[in-house]
Every structure is written in structure tokens, then in C-alpha cells.
Amino acid sequence: xxxxxxRTVGSFLWKCGNCCFNFNTVSSNLTRQxxxxxxxxxxxxxxxxxxxxxxxxxxxxxxxxxxxxFNIGKRHLANMMGEDPETFTQGDINRSIAYLFPSGxxxxxxxxxxxxxxxxxxxxxxxxxxxDGRPFHFLFYTGKQSYYSLMHVSTxxxxxxxWLLKEELEELLVETISEHDYARFIQLMERLLSLPYCxxxxxxxxxxxxxxxxxSSKQQVxxxxxxxxxxxxxxxxxxxxxxxxxxxxxxxxxxSISINGTNYVHYFPVLQDREQLMFPLHFMGVLGRFDMQCSxxxxxxxxxxxxxxxxxxxxxxxFLSEGQVETMRQAGLLTPxxxxxxxxxxxxxxxxxxxxWKKR
Amino acid sequence: xxxxxxxxGLCGLHHPWLVAAGxxxxxxxxxxxxxxxxxPLQTDSTNVTDKILNLPLEMPxxxxxxxxxxxxxxxxxxxxxxxxxxxxxxxxxxSALNFTAHIAYRGSVILFVSRRRQxxxxxxxTAQDCGEYAHTRYWQGGLLTNAPIQYGPGVRLPDLIVFFxxxxxxxQQHVGVRDAAKMNIPTVGxxxxxCNPSLVTYPVPGNDDTPAAMELYCRLFKMTIxxxxxxxxxxxxxxxxxxxGLTTSS
Numbered sequence: 321x322x323x324x325x326x327r328t329v330g331s332f333l334w335k336c337g338n339c340c341f342n343f344n345t346v347s348s349n350l351t352r353q354x355x356x357x358x359x360x361x362x363x364x365x366x367x368x369x370x371x372x373x374x375x376x377x378x379x380x381x382x383x384x385x386x387x388x389x390f391n392i393g394k395r396h397l398a399n400m401m402g403e404d405p406e407t408f409t410q411g412d413i414n415r416s417i418a419y420l421f422p423s424g425x426x427x428x429x430x431x432x433x434x435x436x437x438x439x440x441x442x443x444x445x446x447x448x449x450x451x452d453g454r455p456f457h458f459l460f461y462t463g464k465q466s467y468y469s470l471m472h473v474s475t476x477x478x479x480x481x482x483w484l485l486k487e488e489l490e491e492l493l494v495e496t497i498s499e500h501d502y503a504r505f506i507q508l509m510e511r512l513l514s515l516p517y518c519x520x521x522x523x524x525x526x527x528x529x530x531x532x533x534x535x536s537s538k539q540q541v542x543x544x545x546x547x548x549x550x551x552x553x554x555x556x557x558x559x560x561x562x563x564x565x566x567x568x569x570x571x572x573x574x575x576s577i578s579i580n581g582t583n584y585v586h587y588f589p590v591l592q593d594r595e596q597l598m599f600p601l602h603f604m605g606v607l608g609r610f611d612m613q614c615s616x617x618x619x620x621x622x623x624x625x626x627x628x629x630x631x632x633x634x635x636x637x638x639f640l641s642e643g644q645v646e647t648m649r650q651a652g653l654l655t656p657x658x659x660x661x662x663x664x665x666x667x668x669x670x671x672x673x674x675x676x677w678k679k680r
Numbered sequence: 681x682x683x684x685x686x687x688x689g690l691c692g693l694h695h696p697w698l699v700a701a702g703x704x705x706x707x708x709x710x711x712x713x714x715x716x717x718x719x720p721l722q723t724d725s726t727n728v729t730d731k732i733l734n735l736p737l738e739m740p741x742x743x744x745x746x747x748x749x750x751x752x753x754x755x756x757x758x759x760x761x762x763x764x765x766x767x768x769x770x771x772x773x774x775s776a777l778n779f780t781a782h783i784a785y786r787g788s789v790i791l792f793v794s795r796r797r798q799x800x801x802x803x804x805x806t807a808q809d810c811g812e813y814a815h816t817r818y819w820q821g822g823l824l825t826n827a828p829i830q831y832g833p834g835v836r837l838p839d840l841i842v843f844f845x846x847x848x849x850x851x852q853q854h855v856g857v858r859d860a861a862k863m864n865i866p867t868v869g870x871x872x873x874x875c876n877p878s879l880v881t882y883p884v885p886g887n888d889d890t891p892a893a894m895e896l897y898c899r900l901f902k903m904t905i906x907x908x909x910x911x912x913x914x915x916x917x918x919x920x921x922x923x924x925g926l927t928t929s930s
Binding site (some may be wrong): 447448450452453454455458459460461462463464468 | 691768787789791804807810811812813814815817820830831832834835840
């Protein structure tokens, strides 16, 4: 788990610092023992399956100690890298760790990690009752006090926002909720919104909604360029599997397409590939408007066609309005296809195909 | 030493209770519901009994298979309705409220339980107003019997459980009754004619179907508990003052 990686690095640095300070005062034997003892302890902690830990696994003092260790470790790391400890950001920490502990592993969660304990350890519930044993919340004995008290509130515009997901709600309430409970919660909230005067409780409702990010605003649209004859043109590039393609889109043309110097009909004898080229233009209804000069390399014919399609869509963005860009995005024309060839595994013939099973 | 706080409540009621002429009953047998208002019972005319009589507390029980163990509390049945003896109800209610008041005086944890969805919100608000606890939801099996593991070590179990209806939604006895008996937790329960009162420490035979009846009981319990807590605070202040007086004098 990430927690274990982080703890080692942080505690290791803390110990490092300790060792540096105590070098002169404490005898080397002791230091070595202390080091080895502490390392042994951390190995024991490793072995404990943190994922199967029950509730209240991390007490408040433990978390506080972790935070102190993290801060001290951060300063030591800054000193080690020769940076100013005061202005050492999380990004600097990540880079330093990647430099000091280079890892050839692919999984991000398997690499060494040094983060603030609040991000590493899951949020725990504080003790729910006071010194006399009386619980604080009146619904404590139901087991899901925060969830059941949600609808006990004596209780906009919703466009562009969505309800909290089950995971987000669990994080907010610090309780586990079943799917039934979550469905019921959404049902009740919708019912609340359907009642008249629901605008009175808008604050309450907004607490359980998240703004949807407007995806289209993330598109970077290059401004149009004009050549010496005043004709507008734009470029775009796209990738698909191992093929890369670039396109030069020229306005006020006749719909001619040349790929790597040859006509597209000769380059793509298969109809499907030509359809892929046509699709963005056909979708926006500008089939005969543009002239295209494409260059493509790598991959096979299908992936080259896909790469060119993405390149054409991206090049077209400069010629289109906001709404049209949004429609293109929703049609999936602007999303690069992430599929690549799956690796072959040992003990199998291919990525999925197993060797022939012989009964005897 | 503390005074028995609840010979209090029943004689001190000053609420103008409306005689409910019409009321909303749930269930398909609504049509046969008749307000049994005046019965020729030999009762001593305390305020309470009259007022209880005037309310439609002896409402018909929709599933008229009366439990054998409830027969001592019933007069019998008439027109498919089981008539509960209100004298006994008054006595039982009095002892139950007395017990609750003592418990609340000692600052213990009281848990209100009811699985009737019609009155869930009412019970929860009652609990909130008293400063006690409520559970009107799905009862997780190990709530009382497996509490240290479910909630954490050192959790305190309720010292009294008050059932506003001892049945759950499937007309079987609520799991809490049995679990409380297992964990030696005293219970106060409003038992209707189709309930089994044997495991309840202080059964109160009465109707748990009508909103008016439920509101009455909620109000009574809330009043009892609030008065008990006020009394406790008063006594603590007096003791505090007397202790201060002693120290200053000495």
C-alpha cells in the first residue's frame, strides 16, 4: 500500500537526521542498534496488512507523530538536495524522491512515495462518546449516524452540477454506505428538489453537489493562420497505436486530399479507412470546403486512418464555433483512442490466448 | 437521596386534549374503525383516565390474532376489535414512566426504538428534544450483542430501551427486545394486542397504530425525561451550593 512506502521514506529520513545529529554524542554501536531496531519495527509494520485494518487503527497521537516526522523529513530532504527547506513544495519532494530512489516499476502505487499523512492515511472517525460514555450524536446507536441524520434538516440552479458519488459521500460522512443507502439518499434528495420552495434549502442541497467541469473549455484551439494569398489554414496532428499523422487544412478548397504526396483513394484502397477520413468533415457538414495535405507514418492502414482522423478534427477546431467544438467533443472526435497492443504474457501463447489444454 | 420523581407526571397534565373525531388510520381496515369513546367502565375519575378514554386509544387492531399472553390486559373483542383494559394501562404506564424518570435522573442512556415508518420522524424528534437517543431504522444484528466490535472498545450500551412498537415491519417481535433481555438491559414497551409482552420488563398495553396515541406517548415520555433531568440539575446545584457553604463555613 502507499502508506507503507511513504512511512519508510519519511521515517528513514527522520532516522537519517537523527543519526547525523547523534553521531558525535552516541556511540556507533548504539546508533547501529537503534537504526536496526527501528528498521526492524518498520518491517514488522510492513507485514501487517494495513488494508485489512479495522476501524480506529490510527489514533490521533499516531497521526500527529506522523505529521511531525513528515515535516522533519521534508526539511532533511531539502537539505540533502541543497534546497531551501522553507520553500520546499510537494512537487520538489516528488522530484527529489524520484531522483534519490529511482524505480523501474511501472505501477505508480508501487513507487516510493512521500506525502503528507493526511493524504496517505484514510480519514478516521474520532471517538464518538464523551468521558461519561454518552455518545454525542442522538442517532449513534443506528451505526450510520451521519447518513441517517442527513434528512433530519428542518430543510438554484442545478445545471452544471451533479450529485456526490457514493465514494465522495462516504468520504464526507466517514462511514461506509451500501448501494441501497446511496440510492435511497439520491431518491430523497431528488424528492426534496421536486417539492415547491426547495430553493429555500439550496445551501443544504449544494453541499451534496459537485460542479461539473466544462470539458470543452479544456480544448486548446489554435488561432487561424493565413498564407500569402489570404487563404486560412491550420494544422493538426494525431496519433493512434503507433501511427502519427499531421494534416494541413486549407480553407476555400474543393475537398481534395493528398496523403504523403499520393491521392487518398490510392493510399487507402479500403473504404473503411476513407470513411474514417471523411467522418469529421461529414459530421460538421463541411465536406467540400477544405483541401488537405496529410503526412502519416508508422502503424498499419487502420491506425494511420485513425491518426489522420484525429489530426483532421484537431485542425478543424480553429474554423469552428464553441458550440460546434462541444458537439465534436461529445461525438468523440477529439478523444485520442488509448488502446494499444496488449503485451504477451509468459505461460500463454499471446496476450489472452492460452496454450492448448491437453487432458493428459 | 432523591425523591421519586414520577408520581409527577400523570396528575399534572394540563393540556387541552382534543377529542379526535376523525383521524387517519393506515391500513385497509380503516372503514371498520370506530371511535370507542364512552365505555361503561368502573374507573375512578382521575383526570388521566378520562382523558385517555376520550382519545381513540382503543383502536381496532388490524390483525386480530391477539397474543395469548395479552389476554389478561384485554376485556375481549367486539366487532373484530380487541378492547384493552385502560385501568391496567394506567397502572403500567405509571410504573413505566416512574422507572424512566428514575433512570433519566441518574443520567443514563435511554434509547427509543420503533420500526413503524409512519412515526419514525416523530420518535427521532422526541429523542432529540429529550437529549436521548433513537433508533427507528434497520436494526443491525450485532448492535447490542456485538457492540464493542461494531463501535469500538469501551462503548456504552443504553441503560433503558423504550419500544414505541415492539413489532417490526414483518409483524414479528423486534430483535431489540430479545437482545436487550440477553444483555440485561431493562425495557419499557408499548405492547399492542398482537405483541408478546413476556420479554419486556415494563409492558404498557396500548394501541400503537394511531398517530394521536403515539403522539400522546411521545409527549409523556419527553415530559418525564425532561422533568427528571431538570430535577437532577436542581439537586446538583443544591448540593454544589451546600458543599460550597460547608467549605466556606469551615
